[in-house]
Amino acid sequence: MSDSLLQSHRDAIDAIDVEILTLLNRRAEHARKIGELKGGGLVYRPEREAQVMARVKALNPGPLSDESVAKLFREIMSACLSLERPLTIAYLGPEGTFSQAAAVKHFGHAAVTLPCASIDEAFRVVEARSADYVVAPVENSTEGAVGRTLDLMVGSPLSVCGEVVLRIHHHLLRNGADMAGIRRVYSHAQSLAQCHEWLNRHLPAEVERVSVASNAEAARLASLDPQCAAIAGDAAAERFGLVKLAENIEDEPNNTTRFLVLGYHKSAASGRDKTSLVMSAQNKPGAVHTLLSPLAEFGVSMTKFESRPSRTGLWEYVFFVDIEGHCDEATVNRVIDALRAKAAFVKVLGAYPVAVL
Ligand SMILES: C=C(O[C@@H]1C=C(C(=O)O)C=C[C@H]1O)C(=O)O
Numbered sequence: 001m002s003d004s005l006l007q008s009h010r011d012a013i014d015a016i017d018v019e020i021l022t023l024l025n026r027r028a029e030h031a032r033k034i035g036e037l038k039g040g041g042l043v044y045r046p047e048r049e050a051q052v053m054a055r056v057k058a059l060n061p062g063p064l065s066d067e068s069v070a071k072l073f074r075e076i077m078s079a080c081l082s083l084e085r086p087l088t089i090a091y092l093g094p095e096g097t098f099s100q101a102a103a104v105k106h107f108g109h110a111a112v113t114l115p116c117a118s119i120d121e122a123f124r125v126v127e128a129r130s131a132d133y134v135v136a137p138v139e140n141s142t143e144g145a146v147g148r149t150l151d152l153m154v155g156s157p158l159s160v161c162g163e164v165v166l167r168i169h170h171h172l173l174r175n176g177a178d179m180a181g182i183r184r185v186y187s188h189a190q191s192l193a194q195c196h197e198w199l200n201r202h203l204p205a206e207v208e209r210v211s212v213a214s215n216a217e218a219a220r221l222a223s224l225d226p227q228c229a230a231i232a233g234d235a236a237a238e239r240f241g242l243v244k245l246a247e248n249i250e251d252e253p254n255n256t257t258r259f260l261v262l263g264y265h266k267s268a269a270s271g272r273d274k275t276s277l278v279m280s281a282q283n284k285p286g287a288v289h290t291l292l293s294p295l296a297e298f299g300v301s302m303t304k305f306e307s308r309p310s311r312t313g314l315w316e317y318v319f320f321v322d323i324e325g326h327c328d329e330a331t332v333n334r335v336i337d338a339l340r341a342k343a344a345f346v347k348v349l350g351a352y353p354v355a356v357l
Pocket residue numbers: 030031034035043044045046048049052076077078080081
């Protein structure tokens with residue numbers, strides 16, 4: 001490669017960077033003006049952000065991938081929004097958990113993330129208005145529902161206003177160079193379960209598996225004791241300076257966790273939304289079938305169905321149902337009315353844009 005050719009490309013990049021900088025700041029000025037129009041009220045608009053991301057993906061001429069472009073715009077919007085007011089996002093800590101990674105994926109790096117000791121506490125700080133939104137795991141593709149989040153949503157005054165889908169990669173981490181002499185492996189119970197087969201194949205049976213409150217806590221414990229290892233992700237490995245002895249050890253290669261974003265504000269319709277509901281059925285044969293019949297009647301698709309024991313009676317259940325569309329749209333609205341006519345209890349947990357990234 002000739003030096004002059006290289007230099008000419010670098011000169012072109014320098015000139016383009018000046019243009020990008022000007023345009024970014026022009027964009028930020030508009031966002032700031034919008035903030036003023038909002039008068040210090042609701043600043044974050046999930047439906048608008050989803051539309052901006054979907055639009056740039058659709059318009060993207062390449063060679064950058066649609067995903068790269070969406071990620072860049074996520075950060076641009078995060079920085080623009082922080083000019084209005086930085087958002088505080090509560091999550092199940094400590095720092096380095098997948099919940100924190102999900103919060104950053106959804107709100108970008110300009111948001112302030114607030115680690116909490118439990119999912120309960122993360123809900124409570126938002127309910128008490130000490131943080132703006134909570135990002136909580138709701139289901140994993142290998143392990144199924146996160147019961148605590150579902151239970152909390154039933155009684156919480158917060159509404160779901162977004163979802164985040166995160167690919168989960170687990171690594172075996174240690175404060176040491178190889179696998180010799182590991183006595184104990186720490187991780188969150190869900191992660192131990194997600195790596196169960198790998199652990200059976202690669203570690204002696206006598207190695208103790210100890211479940212702790214989070215993967216980041218597991219990494220912290222492993223960083224203190226060289227006889228111990230942890231199963232956790234990249235963020236925790238970096239945060240506690242651990243060596244990755246084995247990468248991507250999850251049994252299911254498409255291991256993915258879905259998180260929900262909840263706050264006091266509702267999301268308006270974006271054009272591509274989901275509505276999450278919880279309802280109860282009477283305890284008699286065919287009750288669930290009858291309960292769900294309005295969905296078929298109105299041609300509304302269900303993207304999730306999950307049952308949980310209700311806290312009110314033995315062998316009574318509540319059902320968590322996600323449907324396509326926004327509850328403000330006519331058809332979805334009519335379906336919800338029809339469900340209310342059949343179910344003992346229906347609560348709309350929230351309506352929100354389908355995850356774009
Ligand atoms: C600028 C706005 O406020 C925020 C920032 C956005 C952006 O940078 O594009 C989009 C939605 C809001 O979260 C807006 O409401 O349009």
